[in-house]
Amino acid sequence: MPRQIGYIIGNEGCERFSFYGMRNILTPFLITSLLMYLPAADRPGAAKDIFHTFVIGVYFFPLLGGWLADRWLGKYRTVLWLSLIYCVGHACLAIFERSVAGFYTGLALIALGSGGIKPCVASFVGDQFTARNRHLARIVFDAFYWIINVGSFFASLLMPLFLRHYGAAVAFGIPGVLMFVATIVFWMGRHQYVMLPPVAHDPDSFARVVRTALTARAPGEGRPGLVVAFVGLLAAVASLALIPVLGVVPAVCLAFVATLAGVGSGARMQLDRAQGGHPERAIEGVRVVLRMLVVFALVTPFWSLFDQKASTWIVQAGEMDFPSWLHPAQMQAINPALVLLLIPFNNLAVFPFLRRLGYEPTALRRMTAGIGFAALAWVAVGSIQLAIDGGDPVSIFWQLLPYVLLTSGEVLVSATGLEFAYSQAPPSMKGTLMSFWTLSVTVGNLWVLLANAGVRNVTVLGYIQNTGISTSAFQMFFFAAFAGVAAVAFGWYARRYRVVDNYRAA
Incomplete structure (x- = not known):
């Protein structure tokens, strides 16, 4: 195992704590503090729009980061400089907790920094391996995703408590400190990294x-x-x-x-x-990227479901019965906790069992199943909403079922897709293709904003009222159907996709 991997994994753990630490308290903070100037009934909808707009930015800026890394700065310098911008964004959130303009500036800087480094860090991990030890890369990509969820777990568990007991300045300040630590850890490995130079002005x-x-x-x-x-x-x-x-x-x-x-x-x-x-090499590389764009497009419905656990699901949790020691936003800690269990469980038990049965769980098969699990999760959460709308007291712990289903889908889609996207990308286009992978998250959140805008339409509202269920429940079942159709389409396309191998030669 390359020794420098430890610095990248350490950087990722701290950075993910900082990101999820602020992201997972963003919706409740907006509803209870920054959006107090709006009528109470309008705050949840406005908070969800702001949250998903922010996530769109986070996963749109990888296009910029990938371009800078591939053509100008290289991956290492792109990550280092954008990480400093990231730190400034966190500082703005802590300082301008009562200023709409200042707080939104902080969100914009975090979107730029976090999004810009996202494709570079993932592909930088792959650069540390060759075709000779590529079998270790798959382990590291799983470990990479595992450490992301270690940071996410502790952030989801602790930051809502800091927000409740110490206020927004402290709750947003702690993630900023962790991001600064992440930057230092990444910088410390500078003499050991394999740094592939950018390909400036590539005619192909x-x-x-x-x-x-x-x-x-x-x-x-x-x-x-x-x-x-x-x-x-x-x-x-x-x-x-x-x-x-x-x-x-x-x-x-x-x-x-x-x-x-x-x-x-x-x-x-x-x-x-x-x-x-x-040359034929460049043309074939573009052909691979264009085929992968279809894969990414079919994954977008999954992200439209997944990211709403930090918005729609938190709003639903606030309507449920929960003990006084629990903050509704802390339910998000279930997701990373399950990831920490499911990744090794899948690798050590489920996948070997399937192979013994003669069924190879390829990357595309796993991703197909993952989208299907997400659809089932939203059937479950929609059923919970129907019970809430019926006026019966519903325990918040009923959300455990949709969290289990959604997380099962996540480990099959996200962890798998990260390594698969890197393996398919031609050497000169790895940053670009990883950027397109993260762009699929942007498009997924775009579908959420479009759906939210649609239910504000008088005609659409009239149709929903005729169904006899609430707008919230209708949207939940709509997204479940959306992902179900996507799973069928993804499975059909996956059977026709020709897999390639574009790891660096030994």
Whole structure:
């Protein structure tokens, strides 16, 4: 095992404590403090919108971080400098707890710092391995995800107590201190890391190959791919016109998704036309990335369900019966605690058992099952909401069932997808592809904002009222169905996906 891995794992544990420490108290803090200027009935909805807008930013900025790492700074320097911005963002949350502008500035800086380093740290781990010891990389990616959840567990358990007993300045300040420690730990390993240089001005980069494919002409043929790309751009412009309805962040994000879908689909239609202008290695690399974008798109419904455990599920927990020693936000500690148990349990018991039965739990099969588990979790949480709406007292511990189902899905999707995305990425595009993986979380949270905006529509509200169930319960069952359809589509596509291996040669 490369010795320098310890520094990266230590950095990740502290950074994840800092991130989840502030994220998991964000919704209750907004409802009880920063949004007090709104009517009480409007605060939960506004808090959920702010939370998911923040998460959109966190998982959108990996595009910037991946680009900086691949083309200009390299992964190490990108992580180091953006970590310092991350620390400043935490300081803003602690200092400006009563200032809307100051607090939102802190959230923006954290989104930039946390999002920017996200693809770089994950791919930096992979850079420390070669094809000779790649079997250890899979263990480390699991350990990487395991330590993330160690930080998340203690943050979820402790930060709501600090918020309740010591106030927002202390509760947001402690994660800031942990982020500073994370930065120092990462810096300490600087003399031992394998640091692959950035590929500046690569004539065969992803963007250049895509541009060649879209613009190249074939004798006697049109350019249907370019037409599809243009339609995507038109859809992006139309999305920007929705800013007054959806808000700036959702509309801009929707425009980006439309552009990516149009350009990616068009390039895939005409990718063979890039031959001659670029080496086959680069063209095949783009082909792999475009295939992976379909995988990532089908994972987005999972993230729309998963991230609502820190918003919708907290709001539901506040409506349930709970003991005085428990803060509703502390229920989130169940998720990382289960991860710590389920990852080794799957690796040591479940997967070997399936292999003995002759069924290989490949990465794509695990991810298909994970999306299905998330759908079941939301069936369970929707059923709980029906009981709450019926007026019966419901114990908060009934949420254990959906947490078990959702976490079972998480370890099959998130931990697996992280290593799978790295293994599929060509060497010059690893940061970019890891950025697209995190972008799937952005799109998942975009679906949440669009659904929240939809239930504010008078026509939609009228339809929900005719069903005889509450808006909250209706949304929960909607998301369950959304993920169920995605699981079926993902499984169908996975059977046709051709897996490649792009680890660094020994």
